Amino acid sequence: MARKKLDTRSIGLDIGLAFVKWLTGAENLHYGYWKGLEVTAANLRAAQEAYTDKLFALLPDRPVRILDIGGGAGETAKKLLALGHQVDIVVPSPFLAERCRENAQGARVHECTFEEFTGQGPFDVCLFSESFQYIPLDQSLPKCLGLLADGGEIVLADCFRSERFKPDATRATVGGGHAIANFRKALESLPLDVVSQEDITEHTAPSVEIEQGLFNVLGYGLTRVDQELQDKRPRVRWALSRLLRTVMSDRKRARLDQRLNQQTRNRTVFAEHNTYVMMRLRSRG
Structure with a gap:
């Protein structure tokens, strides 16, 4: 099937x-x-x-x-x-x-x-x-x-x-x-x-900044979890990182980082x- x-x-x-x-x-x-x-x-x-x-x-x-x-x-x-x-x-x-x-x-x-x-x-x-x-x-x-x-x-x-x-x-x-x-x-x-x-x-164009703000909040939360795992559960963090690299290409991971942790989606870029x-x-x- x-x-x-x-x-x-x-x-x-x-x-x-x-x-x-x-x-x-x-x-x-x-x-x-x-x-x-x-x-x-x-x-x-x-x-x-x-x-x-x-x-x-x-x-x-x-x-x-x-x-x-x-x-x-x-x-x-x-x-x-x-x-x-x-x-x-x-x-x-x-x-x-x-x-x-x-x-x-x-x-x-x-x-x-x-x-x-x-x-x-x-x-x-x-x-x-x-x-x-x-x-x-x-x-x-x-x-x-x-x-x-x-x-x-x-x-x-x-x-x-x-x-x-x-x-x-x-x-x-x-x-x-x-x-x-x-x-x-x-x-x-x-x-x-x-x-x-x-x-x-x-x-x-400003609408995209409202959406980007939501993803940045989500990205901040995930970054804090990642930092906590790195400090207190390094083996778990290593395993999760390896799994992510296995299921996602470098390009997809770069785009995910862009979406969650950057501000490239803004009104100026949209209008351009x-x-x-x-x-x-x-x-x-």
């Missing part, structure tokens, strides 16, 4: 959701919009709410039918429903799908990837809130065009790799997404008009390698 591959993406999303809910009381997985806010963990919820307000300003001011693609835990859909919109959610994680059913009662939840989605349109809006980067470029926008009503719109908020992005074989680079140049090229070939677009990289865009795209029919 073939070994099943671990779904590390879903695991990471589920863990992140649990932490954010503990910290803020809400199950939002997206970045915050930090303009005018002090960058502290205490302000994360306010920053995420400011992000949602900015995103919703791109939506029609009347009730419409919305396809929320990659709907997280359903927090965004819950707010859309409260505004009178009809909402379908596409989410691949069983855990997140269950949270969507709990949080966004009244929405139709499709537990699948967007590529596998077989629901029927027409939708007035296809919404991507930090989910666009997980879908191949040759499938995301073209599939939306087949689901939109005449004159329907795609509202997209996500991170892209900027022209300045440089991959590093050793150190992980904060951020992600499609190359912005490839996205723009794909957009030019489709019957979509750019109604509006805004680069909000500067005001979303990424472009965060909010935009409206309208179908030509």
